[in-house]
Amino acid sequence: MRIGIVCPYAWDIPGGVSAHVNDLAQALIRMGHYVSVLAPAEFDDFLPEFVVSTGKPRAVKYNGSTARLSFGPLVARKVSKWIEEGDFDVLHVHEPLSPSLSVLACWAANGPIVATWHSAMDRSRMILTLSKLAQTAMEKVSARIAVSEAARATLIKHVGGDAVVIPNGVDVSSFAKATPMFGWPGPNMSIVFLGRGDEPRKGLEILVNAYSQIRANFPQVRLLIAGPGEPDDALKKLSKADRASVTVLGMIAPVDKASVLASGTIYVAPNIGGESFGIVLLEAMASGTPVVASNLEAFDRVLDFGRAGVTFENENSVDLARVICDLLGDEAKRAALVQQGKIRANEFDWNVVAREIVNVYESIRVPGVKVEPDFTGQLIGRLGRGRITPEPRGEL
């Protein structure tokens, strides 16, 4: 099958959506499909073969944070040309309501279009959803996918209709072969935390509050914190000796994530809310590290309701200390969790997830119907009809 995928966010800036698109594209290529990804990129030199760049994204204040997006008449023309030349059987756009490439691609194309919703959106972003133009573009989408129940719920509530839930995938094989960082976990045990140290939602403070209690029972335990943001605020409550047993790595490269996760005797996700899925839990399981997580609904689901990991009462550091001490003292239980975790992670392997996504492609395909450029469709298409004419091939 010839598949065109559109990623609205900058390719070379790490982010959930571009990581998802990258993994999906590679899994589809392994299955033998032809894949072309259209994405904005800061630098064109280091792009994988299957990525077509629309040039440098522009930083825009959008929905309270700075997003790097791509838009404008020149970009619209590139999108049309990519669709024209791609001769795709299926067009797959991601995060279709961001004011970037995805919505442009919906405007510029006709035929089998699939859209994936990633985030659970809030009200402010819904202004765009409600705009007539976006809605008209959405009408062209034949199949919708949501990556989580939360994303699906927002879609149903604000846009209407329904979506198939297909979760994010995990590249199990690359996490499974990760080796721990040098000297970790070492002869003694260690706890790993991953995420912004200065964002209360990630729950580092809950873990820190439990830490002295854990150290009282297991004096040799160390704590490894990785992620952007200064965790000092949360750590200043610790005694000198406890503080000395904490290692702060700061921001880590995506390639190092696996070895950081593998460096823990236990991985802890004390998030207090706002998680729609919890992919990092699966990554820890794939790395062979037992998982302890707060009992958020999303986490419960990923952990298969206790079978693949242990949960504690959300925001309760006493309960967290109890759960961690239980696990540190029970090697057999850890070994069982590692085994169950690997089985669970395999259910979310990209090869499995990509097969589900291909089922979606196939379920809207009809022989002879392909993705075609649409020059006459929407308002912008009409106004810019003169501009967005296909050009001779081979220039993009």
Added chain:
Amino acid sequence: MSSQSIFILGFVAFCIWYLSHQAGRLDRLHHRIDVAELALHGQLLRRGGIVAELAAVPGIDPALSVIWGQAAHEVLILPEVASPARTEVEDELTGILAMTLGDQDEVNEIRSIAHAGALLEELAQVSTRIQMSHQFHTDAVRDCLEIREQFLVRFAHLAGFAKPPARFALEDQILGTLAN
């Protein structure tokens, strides 16, 4: 020209543009429904074909073979695409599959017969696709009806002679026993 006539001209131009815009939307939605219907039809026929093949696998007991063969035959000879008659034969086949493949031990037994294993896998896949196709068809019908019910669209008769789209009733359940 007076400013009043410019205003009226502008208003008329806007109305024409708006109506043609809505007509374009409707046309696209009707097309989307047609494609969704054909896609669903294709998957349903594929399921019929797989069940017919399954019925013909040597080693399947003759009673099962007749039941499957009969139900698949009904599905495959029916010319209509989305219709009450189609719903009836497809639901019949779904019911027969649920009845005959509902027990994990039995499914494992059938899976061990040569050729049947691969066919069961295909059956699981096509069942997933039928469920998705059905949902996407329902989505398209809902999007279309939403516009068709607008006052202006009805008043200006923008839908033309296109028949109002209807949801295609279908039992779609996935057999858990077919999962590996």
